[in-house]
Amino acid sequence: MNDTIFALATARGRAGVAVIRISGPAAVEAATRLAGAVPDPRQAALRVLRGADGAAIDRGLVLYFPKGASFTGENVVELQVHGSPAVVAALSRELGAMPGLRMAEAGEFTRRAFENGCMDLAQVEGLADLIDAETDRQRAQALRMLSGALGQRAEVWRADLLRAAALLEATIDFADEEVPVDVSDEVRGLIDRCRASLAAEIEGARAAERVRDGFEVAIVGPPNVGKSTLLNALARREAALTSEIAGTTRDVIEVRMDLEGLPVTLVDTAGLRETEDHVERLGVERARSRAAEADLRVILTEPGQPPAIEPAEEDIVTPAKADLHGDGISGLTGQGIDALVAAVVSRLEARVAHSPVATRERHRQAMLAAVEALETARDGLAQGPDRYDICAEDLRSAIRALESLTGRIDVENVLGEIFASFCIGK
Template sequence: MDTIFALASAQGKAGVSVIRISGPQAFAAGRLLCGTLPRLRQAGLRLLRDGAGVRIDEALVLCFAEGASFTGEDVVELQVHGSVAVVRKILAELGGVDGLRLAEAGEFTRRAFENECLDLAQTEGLADLIDAETEAQRRQALRVLSGDLGKLVARWREDLVRAAALLEATIDFADEEVPVDVSPEVDALLAGVETSITRQVEGVAVSERIRSGFEVAIVGKPNVGKSTLLNALAGREAAITSEIAGTTRDVIEVRMDLRGLPVTLLDTAGLRETEDRIEALGVALARGRAETADLRLFLLAPGDTPELEVRPGDILAYSKADLHQVGDHRISAISGEGLDHLVDRVASVLTERSAEAGLATHLRHRQGMERSLSHLSTAKVWVRNGPDGYDIGAEELRIAIRALSSLLGRVDVEDLLDEIFSRFCVGK
């Protein structure tokens, strides 16, 4: 196997840059640069020199042995001064060593997966952790990276394997001392797994929202202050504001961190009947986006009623509090009155919904679990028919187990690997 190397930290000028070398020649390559290597897992200060013995830089060097590193291979990491010239020179020196080559995108992580240091769900968690922008995203990604989903799948598999073994023992050893009617125990095992998987499937939609961001649509009549509110919450002029009704024609999106949650605010066209064809298209688009949004924030003038049916969890607020000193939940995007309370209300609703998130975080996870549930349901039917249906029930359980194993990358995922690992940058 080739030994690979790459810059593992961000490109460009920095205080410190990290260069990683992984593979069977990692230690030999490290010695070419710095002479003697420090002890395993202990940092050592070393001078790095090129092939002619000319000094390149001074670096902290760390070494990890096969089986005790991120990739599962021998690894050397060089913490060098973050100069573009220093990094370029070291990479050039490594590139000149026979048997070494520059790593491809995600290749370090792929080797960790292939060496069973990470399962496939953990690699997705690692990618999500690298992409995390909010506290909620960080916490969710870290749970997946820690292997919690893998442990849960292992428990499901253990119960299903036990159930399949009971059925097969009855089939193969019917004349020996094996209970003939194992249906009650098998049915209990399948019911427990089915309930647990269903709970995780139901939580995937929320988990995906934590990854991609909750959509909060600001809806209301024209000129009620929706765009001004968007700008105030975003802290910048994201939308054009004017006293002319119907200024907003398209949906304007602003992504932000709202009390640790990823949120995309949608400023929509004012809801009203109009003869203007272009504005009418904007109103129709506003209604559509409001319908699919995770939460609607109805911005109203005193005495107004919502233009759309209010769903559970939707929030009503009354705008222009600096001009109208009447009613509860008053806000002013101009003076800032009530904005903190409004943000708290939105965050409270979304935080409550976030509590429904499960360990499964990707569409691929949900599809695998749904396949497993489908075969579990079929297996239960055959098991309840008695011993004559045990052989078909056992086969359905084997298919269900394979569907769960695919969540961790153990079977039937070759076509997914390139797509998943391509999400990583070179050096990871």
């Protein structure tokens, strides 16, 4: 990372302000060529930015963040200029012509922050999620990741397992009067505490992933029961074609929505019935498949008729076309819409009630691998001191799995724990 990179940090196109970020060993020199002088660290200064020929390009603010106190951990200079495509292009040409400078690759500023120890891998993922957040719940969850919540929790697990491994290693290699003769109870307690905490986090990881990616709620029922009308009412636009002719909807129609801060994709499906029409039959098969995969189903029924599919425990079953029959819900008049939305939100909120910090399948798999290693270690511990060496290796496997959460790999700290706890080699 000896080269210096630069890029537009704000969205392309016309805007009130554009920010060009420069990071690397030549950042200050490059900014000095443009601005004549760089202000003191973290102090904004108004400067005229000039090209190599001395002609003014624009007037804007220059900010300097020194190495070790910047986003990337390197010297960083930010140019806040007028958001004109012409200004951005001219400054980019000037920077690109300077020796040792090049345009940054996608995500390279964040990668440098990770490689310089300014962010762990989970925080990098949290930053990406924050940028992509569309709802308030997604924003809050991503911000929790970006703040290092997963890394902090992983560090607690890691510290417990380092302690457990250190106890076993001390028993194996450094047994003397200063080392406890039987460490199995303490090791078992550390393993059980870590395993229980991991299990709770794993249980909520799928729900957290759904907050990030979005929940899917399928509207199902027989033909001409009002599914598309309900979808349009919820979306507040004509997202689906409606008709009095049964079987109008033959394919899946999706609408992305924000329900009380939760990202939800509403899925309108083909009416469920037996049919000889080949195209409609394919639509019915696809409807059944999407309904089975959905996180929640809103099942509309005809008055006095059973549901078209067997409802799961949390599914919402309600009579349709209340404007004609009085009870239930009506997408045409809006009757029951607020209650339906509240019921959907309540069921989805319950799934994310304990605010897990692991939000990706990668996190869940790493934690599952750690739990599996801990279970093996606990079984080995029960077999006595002759298995302690294998048990210690299982603990190291669990530690490595947890280190993959944040991109941290450092098994030498096991020895550090031994020396700190037992004064080995004093």
